[in-house]
Amino acid sequence: MMKPLLCLVVAAGLTAYGTFGEKDFISSNTGFAQRQLKHMLKETESRDSLAFPRTTDKAGKMTTTSMYDWTPGFFPGSLWLAYEQTKDPAWEQQAIRWTEKLAPLQHFTQHHDLGFMLYCSYGNAYRLTGNKAYRDILIQGARSLSTRYNPVTRSIKSWNVFKSWHGEQQYRYPVIIDNLMNLELLFFASKETGDTSFRHIAVSHAETAMHKQIRPDYSSYHVVCYDTTDGKVLARETAQGYADNSTWSRGQAWGIYGFTMIYRETKDPRFLKTAVGMADWYLNNKNLPKDKVPYWDFNAVEKGYMPGIRSNALNVKTKHRDASAAAIVASALFELSGYVGARKAAQYRQAAIATLHSLGSPAYRAQEGANGNFVLMHSVGSIPHNNEIDVPLVYADYYFMEALQRYRVSLN
Numbered sequence: 001m002m003k004p005l006l007c008l009v010v011a012a013g014l015t016a017y018g019t020f021g022e023k024d025f026i027s028s029n030t031g032f033a034q035r036q037l038k039h040m041l042k043e044t045e046s047r048d049s050l051a052f053p054r055t056t057d058k059a060g061k062m063t064t065t066s067m068y069d070w071t072p073g074f075f076p077g078s079l080w081l082a083y084e085q086t087k088d089p090a091w092e093q094q095a096i097r098w099t100e101k102l103a104p105l106q107h108f109t110q111h112h113d114l115g116f117m118l119y120c121s122y123g124n125a126y127r128l129t130g131n132k133a134y135r136d137i138l139i140q141g142a143r144s145l146s147t148r149y150n151p152v153t154r155s156i157k158s159w160n161v162f163k164s165w166h167g168e169q170q171y172r173y174p175v176i177i178d179n180l181m182n183l184e185l186l187f188f189a190s191k192e193t194g195d196t197s198f199r200h201i202a203v204s205h206a207e208t209a210m211h212k213q214i215r216p217d218y219s220s221y222h223v224v225c226y227d228t229t230d231g232k233v234l235a236r237e238t239a240q241g242y243a244d245n246s247t248w249s250r251g252q253a254w255g256i257y258g259f260t261m262i263y264r265e266t267k268d269p270r271f272l273k274t275a276v277g278m279a280d281w282y283l284n285n286k287n288l289p290k291d292k293v294p295y296w297d298f299n300a301v302e303k304g305y306m307p308g309i310r311s312n313a314l315n316v317k318t319k320h321r322d323a324s325a326a327a328i329v330a331s332a333l334f335e336l337s338g339y340v341g342a343r344k345a346a347q348y349r350q351a352a353i354a355t356l357h358s359l360g361s362p363a364y365r366a367q368e369g370a371n372g373n374f375v376l377m378h379s380v381g382s383i384p385h386n387n388e389i390d391v392p393l394v395y396a397d398y399y400f401m402e403a404l405q406r407y408r409v410s411l412n
């Protein structure tokens with residue numbers, strides 16, 4: 001039997017890392033992230049004012065997207081996290097400036113990513129300032145997102161069209177696992193307005209994903225395509241993963257984070273069971289490297305898994321890591337550890353902390369001023385599309401900063 005003090009330490013998930021050293025670890029990483037953000041802000045001054053940081057080009061220079069891509073919310077979101085970590089009004093000023101550029105998105109309905117786009121920007125803005133104008137934009141954004149819901153498929157349509165990697169087949173009602181993340185905006189709008197239709201859409205979508213997108217062993221399909229006449233599944237394929245039957249690491253990460261958040265909002269034990277099942281599948285997988293930063297797909301170049309004929313995954317034999325998936329999972333595990341018994345909580349915390357230590361090491365954390373001023377190296381956008389392979393990604397940094405913040409709060 002362990003001595004009581006040791007038991008407490010194990011339960012807190014701090015077996016390998018002492019609390020005092022950990023506060024330094026967190027401060028040194030948040031401080032580094034803030035310095036990189038400052039360099040990035042400087043770099044943005046020489047760019048179009050509506051260009052949002054995303055990744056780097058081959059020369060290592062920052063590249064950007066328009067606000068209508070899925071990632072514009074992460075840069076303002078990171079600025080808000082820097083403000084939360086420092087309470088420095090200079091960060092607040094920059095965060096407000098970059099957030100308010102996204103106001104037109106409240107009326108955007110062309111894809112499903114409004115949750116990422118608005119909740120990481122305006123959601124953090126409202127949480128940290130209480131400015132009611134931000135609340136109203138979030139609610140209008142939730143209305144826009146709701147227009148993509150169909151009661152026959154009981155899902156929100158992710159993209160307007162998905163072309164299979166296997167040939168010319170196109171699907172008009174694709175739903176991707178990432179979509180779970182966008183539901184947080186709907187839960188928020190329901191609580192703020194008292195309008196239960198937002199919540200109904202979020203819960204229906206989550207139930208459908210739980211039944212149709214998650215395999216019996218709790219691994220996940222990336223894309224499920226529906227028939228809008230009867231709601232039946234037409235195809236289960238991948239867009240960004242290695243093969244239809246493989247498990248794309250960031251997809252699994254979105255599922256772990258998504259179902260954890262959905263459990264927080266519903267307290268429905270089915271969603272907790274799904275989050276735990278997906279987390280256990282990920283953490284116990286023989287293909288998860290020792291440093292807990294996954295390969296871009298759990299089944300990349302494995303026997304029994306075959307990319308479609310049009311997929312660039314056929315050409316990539318290197319098993320690239322995806323630091324973005326690791327950062328998302330680390331952040332999710334801090335929250336999930338609050339919803340499970342002591343033993344599992346300790347296990348999840350320990351895994352989250354170990355992941356952060358890997359990401360904060362020179363193997364993944366860039367040198368100051370390098371890496372296009374992003375924090376983390378070695379993420380993957382989409383190998384099948386031959387796009388963003390072994391690069392920094394703005395969302396890897398956002399979830400790294402969020403995970404560090406969650407870790408810090410958990411030590412207080």
Ligand code: GLY
Nearest residue numbers: 070178240250381
């Ligand atoms: N939501 C798109 C991605 O994770 O790449």
